Amino acid sequence: MALSIEEVCHIAALARLSLTPEEERRYAEQLSAILEYAARLRNVDTSGIPPTASVLRVNAPLRPDEPRPSPPRERILQNAPQSEEGMFRVPPVLD
Amino acid sequence: MADLTQLSLLEAFHGLRRGDFSAEALARACLERIQALDDRVHAFLTLTPELALEQARSADRSIQAWRRSPDAPLPPLMGIPLAIKDVLCLEGVPTTCGSRILEGFRPPYTATSVERLLQAGAIALGKTNTDEFAMGSSTENSAYGPTHNPWDLARVPGGSSGGSAAAVAARMCPAALGTDTGGSVRQPASFCGLTGLKTSYGRVSRYGLIAYGSSLDTVGALARSAQDLLPIFLTMAGYDPLDSTSLPEPLPEVSLEGISLKGWKIGVPKEYFIEGMQEDVESAIRAAVSVFEAQGAEILEISLAHTDLALPVYYLIAPAEASANLARYDGIRFGPRLEGQDLLEQYLLTRGQLFGPEVKRRIMLGTYALSAGYYDAYYGQAQKVRTLIRQDFEQAFEQVDLIACPVAPTTAFRIGEHGDDPLSMYLEDVFTLPANLAGVPGMAFPVGFDRNGLPIGMQLNAPHLAEARLFQATHAYQSVTDWHRRQPELSREDPA
Numbered sequence: 265m266a267l268s269i270e271e272v273c274h275i276a277a278l279a280r281l282s283l284t285p286e287e288e289r290r291y292a293e294q295l296s297a298i299l300e301y302a303a304r305l306r307n308v309d310t311s312g313i314p315p316t317a318s319v320l321r322v323n324a325p326l327r328p329d330e331p332r333p334s335p336p337r338e339r340i341l342q343n344a345p346q347s348e349e350g351m352f353r354v355p356p357v358l359d
Numbered sequence: 360m361a362d363l364t365q366l367s368l369l370e371a372f373h374g375l376r377r378g379d380f381s382a383e384a385l386a387r388a389c390l391e392r393i394q395a396l397d398d399r400v401h402a403f404l405t406l407t408p409e410l411a412l413e414q415a416r417s418a419d420r421s422i423q424a425w426r427r428s429p430d431a432p433l434p435p436l437m438g439i440p441l442a443i444k445d446v447l448c449l450e451g452v453p454t455t456c457g458s459r460i461l462e463g464f465r466p467p468y469t470a471t472s473v474e475r476l477l478q479a480g481a482i483a484l485g486k487t488n489t490d491e492f493a494m495g496s497s498t499e500n501s502a503y504g505p506t507h508n509p510w511d512l513a514r515v516p517g518g519s520s521g522g523s524a525a526a527v528a529a530r531m532c533p534a535a536l537g538t539d540t541g542g543s544v545r546q547p548a549s550f551c552g553l554t555g556l557k558t559s560y561g562r563v564s565r566y567g568l569i570a571y572g573s574s575l576d577t578v579g580a581l582a583r584s585a586q587d588l589l590p591i592f593l594t595m596a597g598y599d600p601l602d603s604t605s606l607p608e609p610l611p612e613v614s615l616e617g618i619s620l621k622g623w624k625i626g627v628p629k630e631y632f633i634e635g636m637q638e639d640v641e642s643a644i645r646a647a648v649s650v651f652e653a654q655g656a657e658i659l660e661i662s663l664a665h666t667d668l669a670l671p672v673y674y675l676i677a678p679a680e681a682s683a684n685l686a687r688y689d690g691i692r693f694g695p696r697l698e699g700q701d702l703l704e705q706y707l708l709t710r711g712q713l714f715g716p717e718v719k720r721r722i723m724l725g726t727y728a729l730s731a732g733y734y735d736a737y738y739g740q741a742q743k744v745r746t747l748i749r750q751d752f753e754q755a756f757e758q759v760d761l762i763a764c765p766v767a768p769t770t771a772f773r774i775g776e777h778g779d780d781p782l783s784m785y786l787e788d789v790f791t792l793p794a795n796l797a798g799v800p801g802m803a804f805p806v807g808f809d810r811n812g813l814p815i816g817m818q819l820n821a822p823h824l825a826e827a828r829l830f831q832a833t834h835a836y837q838s839v840t841d842w843h844r845r846q847p848e849l850s851r852e853d854p855a
Contacts, residue, residue: 272723279682279726280689280703281719282711289781295723297782302671305740308747315742316749319560319798319823327600339467345696354691354724355702356450 266296363388368439368533368587375422375438382438386482388416389440390812393531401506402526404445405453408483414482435590437480442526442535446493447473448567456569457489457501457550458607460688460713462695470567472578472595474548479594484532487522488811490722491715492685493540493571495519496787498556501716505774508550509847510522514771516538517547524551530850532584534591540572541673542791544579545803547768551817552805554833554843556588558821560798561606564599570684574676574794584843585802585833592826611827618835626759630666631790636768643807643815644765654835659759663751667742674785675741682725720781745796752797752814761828762820766803770813779783794820800831805842
């Protein structure tokens with residue numbers, strides 16, 4: 265179940281992670297070992313077993329759609345690497 | 360004033376109540392001890408002395424007002440100094456999660472669990488070191504350097520709540536908050552000779568807990584005894600409308616007076632006594648089980664049949680959830696930004712260079728497990744096996760009231776011992792992971808020492824929301840033993 269360097273690069277790209285060539289090699293090896301170990305789940309008979317997404321019985325409880333005050337804008341922008349006129353400044357998204 | 364730090368949480372509380380000393384004096388004593396020892400221990404990432412002293416003075420005013428007209432009991436955490444793991448938000452105070460990608464981040468709000476403790480009069484001394492984003496079992500994955508175990512500075516305090524554990528073990532504070540996603544409160548408690556509580560999933564609000572694995576994360580605490588942990592638990596637990604996984608069930612009434620374990624059934628799972636477990640760990644656990652038996656409990660051998668699958672299940676589910684939770688770290692709204700030619704390069708550089716190796720490994724594992732073509736075989740299958748693990752616990756609790764088992768296969772290992780072998784580190788978690796997968800609570804507490812003088816911990820697990828049983832049984836054990844009273848030489852050092 266070894267991961268190739270190409271597969272590691274593909275996953276890293278999906279996850280928006282830059283890797284050095286040394287990291288590509290090291291993670292390919294380490295992730296392969298971990299996935300090899302995880303593959304033992306393949307042989308477990310789970311027919312008829314429902315998946316557990318949450319250990320809680322009730323999920324996503326609802327509340328009335330009542331507007332509440334938002335935190336002040338300045339507070340939210342305090343941690344922004346770059347901001348301008350009350351907005352986050354970002355590189356262009358569209359060409 | 361150094362002797363104030365030798366007081367347990369309850370002793371400190373009674374001293375404050377009687378007026379033996381002020382909350383300010385107690386906070387100062389803790390801050391002095393931190394100053395004297397932390398260059399060797401490195402428990403803290405950020406100290407908040409001005410905030411702490413301000414809170415202490417406010418607590419002193421409350422205590423004085425109470426003494427003038429004591430119509431209600433003094434809240435049990437009034438004036439008590441606490442350390443807070445750096446994955447929990449404290450408004451305006453740097454919160455890094457042990458990562459460079461959150462360097463300089465000051466949260467615009469405080470976590471509910473922390474807020475409740477502060478409202479009750481507790482004092483925040485500072486933020487403690489953690490494995491990056493709580494991913495790790497040794498605190499060696501912190502981007503800010505490891506924390507050293509006060510019992511032996513060449514060894515790890517455990518992880519990921521290693522900073523909190525080291526702070527309490529070194530007597531820098533009577534208690535500290537931690538979080539437990541795969542064992543991160545119980546294992547450091549075990550490595551540092553402390554009592555640590557992993558709460559039931561949904562019992563304590565996760566609002567303000569920076570997310571790692573949302574179906575697994577829990578807020579917990581570490582202190583010197585079950586008695587000391589109880590007021591922290593009762594104050595921070597309970598429904599929070601800001602956390603959609605927070606449970607409305609009322610908190611239990613927990614009395615620690617006159618506990619008798621007669622008739623209690625304690626299950627010992629055979630699958631937890633594996634080859635490769637350190638010999639003195641096994642004998643200490645078995646001796647502790649005999650203590651419970653001597654107190655009247657019935658010991659039964661039980662089976663948690665899918666125990667050996669917990670590790671692969673966890674290391675697919677937790678990374679999958681982490682890959683989604685950590686997608687927000689993109690240099691856009693918070694944290695440092697590494698600029699590139701374009702937006703994509705900004706993401707790649709910011710994340711690639713500011714996340715540490717373990718975090719990157721887990722993000723990639725999770726991304727792979729969730730990716731098209733692999734989802735059913737990996738993540739989907741892991742979720743189904745998780746159901747089997749949950750059912751193991753449900754079935755066991757039909758026969759027994761509590762489950763007793765080891766916390767870790769070893770005692771505290773040396774810093775650097777696991778080298779660059781992630782899988783060997785993951786194997787440290789085998790005994791703690793199942794409780795997170797099942798959502799059940801667990802309490803770790805010291806039951807002996809190994810031949811190197813390092814603490815050995817044991818854990819009790821209870822059904823979901825049955826924390827009361829954990830407190831009572833652990834307290835019963837701690838009433839007839841004194842392992843929890845032992846402390847490292849370092850903690851006795853006089854800062855003066």
